[in-house]
Amino acid sequence: MSQEFSKIIHILKQKKIKNVGIFTHQNADPDAVASVVSLKYLIEHLVTNVSVKLYIKSSNTLSKNLFSFRKEQICEEFSNQDLDAFFLCDVNNLKQVGFSDLESKLEKNLPIFIIDHHSDHEFTNRARHSIILPITSTAEIMVNLFKELKVSIPADIATILIAGILFDTRRFIHLSKFTFSIVNYLIDTGGDYENALSMLQSPLSVSERIARLKAATRVRIYKDDPFIIASSYVSTFESSVARSLIELGANCSIVLANPNIDEYRISFRCTKSFAEKNNLNLGDISNNLALHLGGSGGGHQTAAGMNISKNKDFPEKKEKQLELIVDLFLKEIKK
Ligand SMILES: [Mn+2]
Structure with missing residues (x-):
């Protein structure tokens, strides 16, 4: 898995890529947020002089708790075309990203990379490299990348990754083979389990109950x-x-x-x-x-x-x- 990611990093370095965009699905959930935030950190850690922007059309209520814990600048509009490469993370096709006419706004030969855990979609053939595993969360894929590349995870990112995993596994109702060991690893590196749990507790709004x-x-x-x-x-x-x-x-x-x-x-x-x-x-x-x-x-x-x-x-x-x-x-x- 990290070999594939190393190839991506190699392309970013070799082509002297300056502007990277990371996109996820609209109505981004905690797994999407944890994954894009950790991916941004990992790219910036491995590639010097790169600017990574997060493009998120909309986020759900719980995701806002993650963003108030780890502040990140989010672009809710996409209009400019000055990206040199882009990632789809926790999504595997352009339509579910939600920005209108995204396809036409992206330059033709732009390198596309996908990191995701959803069932396959024909768009994935367009990716230069992709890491797509049918496991319970994209956050778990991200943690494995950090581990294999021996990059340590900052405590606040470890905490939101736990929140992402808790959300997508529905608090461990669904599990992948390594879910528990990954969460254990995140706690060992400084992730705060209780804090992660509390980020997912949000009373239903009146309109949602109605x-x-x-x-x-x-x-x-x-x-x-x-x-x-x-x-x-x-x-x-x-x-x-x-x-x-x-x-x-x-x-x-x-x-x-x-x-x-x-x-x-x-x-x-x-x-x-x-x-x-x-x-x-x-x-x-x-x-x-x-x-x-x-x-x-x-x-x-x-x-x-x-x-x-x-x-x-x-x-x-x-x-x-x-x-x-x-x-x-x-x-x-x-x-
Ligand atoms: Mn997910």
Whole structure:
């Protein structure tokens, strides 16, 4: 893994690259934040005279706790074209980065590097080098890079990396082979476990709770013996709503959000046993559905998202839109 990263560093040095941009997915979660912050530190540590900028379209509430602990300058807009290289981190395609027309704003031959743990996407073929491992968090990939390259991790970065791992493993419900030893290592290097935990504790906002409750009144239930699939719609907070439907008892949930007139976001969640028994990966399914509906999608085995923009084939009414998506979803899982 670090060999691949050393090749990246070699390119940055050899081409005397001055301006590096690191991008992650929109609505960046703690794993995304911990990964980009640690990647920036690692590049600056290994390459002299380089300027590394973090481009993050939007961050979730918990991520803001990480940023108030470790201050970083964030670019929420992307307009200039003066990058010499760019990284995708905790994301593996341009659409999920969320900046409009990013593709056209990037110079053609710009070296692209990807460090990620999501299920594969065709865009990864465009990368000059990529480190993509199907493990529980990108933060764990980052820690391994530091370890293998023998670069010590500053205590504050170790703390946010713990927060990133806690978030993506859902506090150790999902685990990779080395998750515990990696967290142990982070604590040994000065990471503060309690502080990391407290960064992830944020009471739900009133609007998030209202979204969950409204969604609950609009739930449609599909029985696919022995499983229960629940669908609903909201204007926003779709991933929180999708999680809450699983907590209510669904094996799988599909939630449509329509934050503005021509944008649709769909969140998918399922239990581990639903994914295993149906031999499916929600990340692949949402990618396939997005190709079908004209959008972008991706994620993991039990959690995924999809963005589509309004098109003429998409029904007008929310209920119909949702029915169409559920229909395609059910066909996809029966494949
Ligand atoms: Mn992640």
